[in-house]
Amino acid sequence: MENKKELVFLNGNSLKSEPFTTDEIIAEYSGNSRDSITRLIRTHIEKLEKFGTVGFEIRASGRARKKIYHLNEPQATLVITFLANTVEVVEFKVNLVNSFFLMREELKKRQLNRAIEQPTHRDLVDVINEWEFKKPHSYVHFNNLLAKSTTGYNVKQLRAQRGFSGKEVGLDLLTSVEQPIYLNFERIVIAMLQAQQSYDFIKQTLNRMIESEVSA
16 A cells, blocks of 8 residues: 555644544545444444544535544554455555554654753843843744744744644744754744844844755
8 A cells, every 4th residue: 555645643743742543534545435334433443442432523525514534543553453454454454554663663762852951942032031122022023933944834834833822932833854954044044143143133043044054
């Protein structure tokens, strides 16, 4: 089976998110109808919920609305044990297990990057507090600047784009690939803040670095 699209997802990209797959994914890649998969879920809901509440979302489908089940790894594993072991189902099981593994590894990398960054993050707050141009919303402005320099989006846009609704700081919204880029920009910003450079100068410097990277 070619992995044409993602098999496993995160609900909002939070460091505390739990990887999940859906009944749609199981149906599509196991060669079963969606009706048969949702019927299995409803039939065995009590067994499935021994591994946590079975989540769902309501999605528009034309004029109708449909319920999409979200299954964590043990729930999804249990559902696929109920399926006949055709070649297609066996291949899907292997790919699904691998996808859950890769998603867990991605979360571990993010958590590690976040743990490593904590002292630097506190330093940024301290340096802003000592910055001669400090204003009431300076930390918010720099958080947005770092997020936008890394991804092209400010913190509010990232939260909306990636399904967050809380007060997560920029680094918590990023993938493990984006986090080191953010941290590098943060170190540069800290150095310029310590040199008492203005916000406009710092912003222009980061923009020039990004433009130089793009044109290289």
